Amino acid sequence: MSQTISFDLLVIGSGPAGQKAAVEAARNGASVALIEKTRELGGACVQRGTIPSKTLRENALRVKNMRMNAQIANFKLAEDMELATLINRLSEVLEAHDNYMRKQLQRSGVELIHGRATFVNEREIQVENVSGTKQLYRSQHILIATGSHPRKPDDIPIDHEHLFDSDSILSMLYLPKSLTVLGGGVIASEYASIFQALGVKVTMIDKYPRPLGFLDDDLTDTFISGFHHMGGTWKGNTKITRCFWNGIDAVVTECDDGSVISSDKLLCAAGRVANVKELHIENAGLQLNQRGLISVDDQLQTDVAGIYAAGDVIGPPSLASASMEQGRRAACNALQIETGNMHNTIPAGIYSIPELSSVGLSETQAREKYGDIFVGTARFDEIARGQISGIQNGLLKIVCAKDGKTILGVMIVGEGATELIHIGQMALLNQCSVDFFVETIFNFPTLAEAYRAAALEIIHARKLRA
Amino acid sequence: MKNAEAAPLSGLEPLESAIDAQIRSNQIDVPMLPEVAGRVVRLTQDPKSDAMQLAKLIQSDQILAGHVMRVANSALYSPNATLISLQQAIARLGMKLISEIALAASINSSLFNAPGFESHIQYEIRYSLLAGLWAKEIARACRRNVEAAFLTGLLHDIGRPVATQTIISVAKDIKFTIDKRSLISLEDKYQRAIGVKVVEQWEMPQIVIEVVRHFDDYQNAGDAIKPTMIARAGAEFADHFMCEQGQEGCLTRDQLVVQPVLADLDLYQDEILEILEKEPAVQSAMEALQA
Ligand SMILES: Cc1cc2nc3c(=O)[nH]c(=O)nc-3n(C[C@H](O)[C@H](O)[C@H](O)COP(=O)(O)OP(=O)(O)OC[C@H]3O[C@@H](n4cnc5c(N)ncnc54)[C@H](O)[C@@H]3O)c2cc1C
Numbered sequence: 001m002s003q004t005i006s007f008d009l010l011v012i013g014s015g016p017a018g019q020k021a022a023v024e025a026a027r028n029g030a031s032v033a034l035i036e037k038t039r040e041l042g043g044a045c046v047q048r049g050t051i052p053s054k055t056l057r058e059n060a061l062r063v064k065n066m067r068m069n070a071q072i073a074n075f076k077l078a079e080d081m082e083l084a085t086l087i088n089r090l091s092e093v094l095e096a097h098d099n100y101m102r103k104q105l106q107r108s109g110v111e112l113i114h115g116r117a118t119f120v121n122e123r124e125i126q127v128e129n130v131s132g133t134k135q136l137y138r139s140q141h142i143l144i145a146t147g148s149h150p151r152k153p154d155d156i157p158i159d160h161e162h163l164f165d166s167d168s169i170l171s172m173l174y175l176p177k178s179l180t181v182l183g184g185g186v187i188a189s190e191y192a193s194i195f196q197a198l199g200v201k202v203t204m205i206d207k208y209p210r211p212l213g214f215l216d217d218d219l220t221d222t223f224i225s226g227f228h229h230m231g232g233t234w235k236g237n238t239k240i241t242r243c244f245w246n247g248i249d250a251v252v253t254e255c256d257d258g259s260v261i262s263s264d265k266l267l268c269a270a271g272r273v274a275n276v277k278e279l280h281i282e283n284a285g286l287q288l289n290q291r292g293l294i295s296v297d298d299q300l301q302t303d304v305a306g307i308y309a310a311g312d313v314i315g316p317p318s319l320a321s322a323s324m325e326q327g328r329r330a331a332c333n334a335l336q337i338e339t340g341n342m343h344n345t346i347p348a349g350i351y352s353i354p355e356l357s358s359v360g361l362s363e364t365q366a367r368e369k370y371g372d373i374f375v376g377t378a379r380f381d382e383i384a385r386g387q388i389s390g391i392q393n394g395l396l397k398i399v400c401a402k403d404g405k406t407i408l409g410v411m412i413v414g415e416g417a418t419e420l421i422h423i424g425q426m427a428l429l430n431q432c433s434v435d436f437f438v439e440t441i442f443n444f445p446t447l448a449e450a451y452r453a454a455a456l457e458i459i460h461a462r463k464l465r466a
Numbered sequence: 467m468k469n470a471e472a473a474p475l476s477g478l479e480p481l482e483s484a485i486d487a488q489i490r491s492n493q494i495d496v497p498m499l500p501e502v503a504g505r506v507v508r509l510t511q512d513p514k515s516d517a518m519q520l521a522k523l524i525q526s527d528q529i530l531a532g533h534v535m536r537v538a539n540s541a542l543y544s545p546n547a548t549l550i551s552l553q554q555a556i557a558r559l560g561m562k563l564i565s566e567i568a569l570a571a572s573i574n575s576s577l578f579n580a581p582g583f584e585s586h587i588q589y590e591i592r593y594s595l596l597a598g599l600w601a602k603e604i605a606r607a608c609r610r611n612v613e614a615a616f617l618t619g620l621l622h623d624i625g626r627p628v629a630t631q632t633i634i635s636v637a638k639d640i641k642f643t644i645d646k647r648s649l650i651s652l653e654d655k656y657q658r659a660i661g662v663k664v665v666e667q668w669e670m671p672q673i674v675i676e677v678v679r680h681f682d683d684y685q686n687a688g689d690a691i692k693p694t695m696i697a698r699a700g701a702e703f704a705d706h707f708m709c710e711q712g713q714e715g716c717l718t719r720d721q722l723v724v725q726p727v728l729a730d731l732d733l734y735q736d737e738i739l740e741i742l743e744k745e746p747a748v749q750s751a752m753e754a755l756q757a
Pocket of ligand 1: 013035048116118146147166275318322351
């Protein structure tokens with residue numbers, strides 16, 4: 001091993017958190033090394049998660065729309081459709097993204113190191129490259145941004161051939177006839193509805209009564225009814241007792257209610273686990289918390305001074321959007337660069353079909369916290385744009401404080417939700433009164449008009465109560 | 467194709483120009499994949515198909531049915547039971563495995579007409595089979611397409627036996643006596659171009675065609691880069707396990723572990739060693755397939 005190389009900041013992992021941290025630090029004049037174990041940059045977000053799943057979703061929506069417009073175009077998806085055809089532009093998207101990231105890192109002067117990082121002690125990292133060569137790096141500041149990987153329950157024999165996880169599901173050769181999805185979280189809901197929209201017969205099973213339990217029931221009801229309407233089956237309150245490839249032609253899932261589901265393939269989306277196996281964080285005096293994550297304080301610093309962590313490795317919200325900001329802030333905090341306030345109001349975007357998005361408090365959370373609140377809802381089928389575009393399976397909800405003015409949260413289900421939410425987010429962050437939505441003129445016809453309709457409902461109720 | 471345009475090998479010019487002419491005029495004698503094997507591959511890719519149809523199809527070819535039954539009854543697949551019917555075998559082993567067995571059985575030396583070079587061809591077929599089995603394990607480790615890996619590994623070098631057959635036949639036509647060494651250098655040179663024609667004519671899935679086309683130059687395989695690297699890695703593993711250790715040109719374990727394609731697949735040393743631990747399972751599958 002040659003001499004130890006020193007940097008002002010060592011960043012481990014090139015996902016959204018690591019990448020933004022490295023660029024921010026380097027732009028502020030620090031010498032930065034970004035260590036990434038895979039040849040490709042971008043982490044789960046770019047390679048196996050966000051971007052690939054959204055590319056498939058885009059085509060699933062097209063297929064769904066073509067089916068809906070069957071009178072205009074006589075459309076039928078070929079039965080033996082190769083999955084690659086449905087993620088057709090992915091390699092272009094990934095290549096463009098990879099090029100962009102590489103250029104940005106290069107321009108900022110970040111040293112990119114391809115290899116696997118392991119802590120030697122709290123200031124030193126050993127990097128082993130793919131051919132086994134090792135090199136030591138040293139820094140006063142280290143950022144762990146190693147992300148997460150799918151949890152593999154002991155009793156689910158994932159073989160990446162019949163039983164997949166979210167890392168391998170898109171490696172299927174053909175679109176299956178049927179798919180069982182285990183789980184009711186974000187990834188499960190996204191893939192279940194995307195595959196169902198593509199015409200795959202999807203059964204979604206979870207131990208909880210509803211999917212996406214962190215959202216209000218009226219939103220998840222809309223999601224479930226949309227899923228059922230497309231032909232999917234939701235089985236809540238159900239535990240899996242056994243799950244296996246029958247060696248013949250089906251994955252068999254046995255449930256505690258005695259039901260047995262057979263499907264061509266299965267996706268296990270049972271949560272994610274921090275990527276720390278290869279890091280040997282114990283060598284730096286660190287350990288995982290009870291949830292298997294790395295704990296950080298509000299500066300994103302771990303229990304060891306000088307070692308920071310950001311992104312999925314520290315746990316929820318486990319979003320690319322939040323990870324980027326955490327990474328940037330962790331780098332700033334480490335190098336004492338001014339950051340400005342970090343808003344805790346992070347929107348959640350669920351790219352299922354239909355989309356869901358929320359910001360701030362849900363109705364349930366607001367009621368638990370404040371008791372008396374105001375809620376205004378607008379259904380997309382009552383909005384002109386919703387009727388014109390056929391986006392009728394949707395709902396926008398504003399949650400307001402007892403004064404009937406202070407916005408506490410916004411939740412949306414329906415196509416366009418992940419974009420529309422930002423109007424609510426801005427109003428929330430700027431502490432606007434709910435009246436602002438009524439005083440503002442929105443384009444007509446738009447879905448954004450739903451804000452006005454929901455706000456009017458609150459104002460009306462406020463007046464009645466006064 | 468790159469190989470076919472390289473400089474002629476000394477002393478073999480007349481033979482080469484005749485082979486070149488055959489390739490250019492598309493006159494390569496591509497062996498017929500036994501119709502039943504082609505149909506088996508297509509049937510197992512058809513989401514509407516079922517085990518009954520597959521059994522019927524294999525039954526229509528007695529030799530193939532016999533082979534499938536032999537493999538199904540081998541110690542690996544049925545340690546404690548004797549399977550007596552094809553349908554029972556399919557029920558037990560699954561459509562995909564049965565189709566792999568059927569295809570592996572169809573690609574045997576009797577497909578090729580190369581008098582005097584039977585053992586050479588036999589060796590190549592065993593090597594391809596092993597490459598297919600290892601490719602599957604590598605795909606699993608990389609969480610990449612396991613389904614296509616066997617087929618691409620098995621067929622990546624299908625141009626070799628066809629090239630051998632072509633070279634022998636052309637040599638005979640122009641009354642050229644060819645020794646084994648020259649034959650192998652010509653086979654090396656022409657097999658890729660011929661291989662692509664074979665899988666195209668056999669109507670293999672597009673991914674198989676792309677892998678065969680780009681096998682020697684996977685960096686330029688475009689969207690097929692990962693499956694091509696996996697087939698290539700499978701072939702490197704097969705190379706290591708097929709040759710007699712100590713023999714000249716043999717890929718040792720240390721050399722295998724540092725093969726560039728494994729690094730390009732981002733497989734670290736410990737991960738490669740973990741794949742190597744699958745050796746007993748792969749060897750048993752190999753023995754069973756050759757039962
Ligand atoms: C199917 C799916 C869909 C998703 N959709 C969305 C979405 O729509 N919107 C959204 O905001 N989020 C989405 N996410 C979540 C998002 O992808 C993650 O929150 C985000 O990628 C986390 O970023 P990160 O930087 O923490 O880690 P990652 O993106 O996981 O990156 C970590 C990197 O660290 C590297 N690494 C690990 N260990 C080491 C080591 N020892 N040495 C060197 N390198 C190492 C890894 O190779 C990886 O490149 C989705 C996730 C999945 C799985």
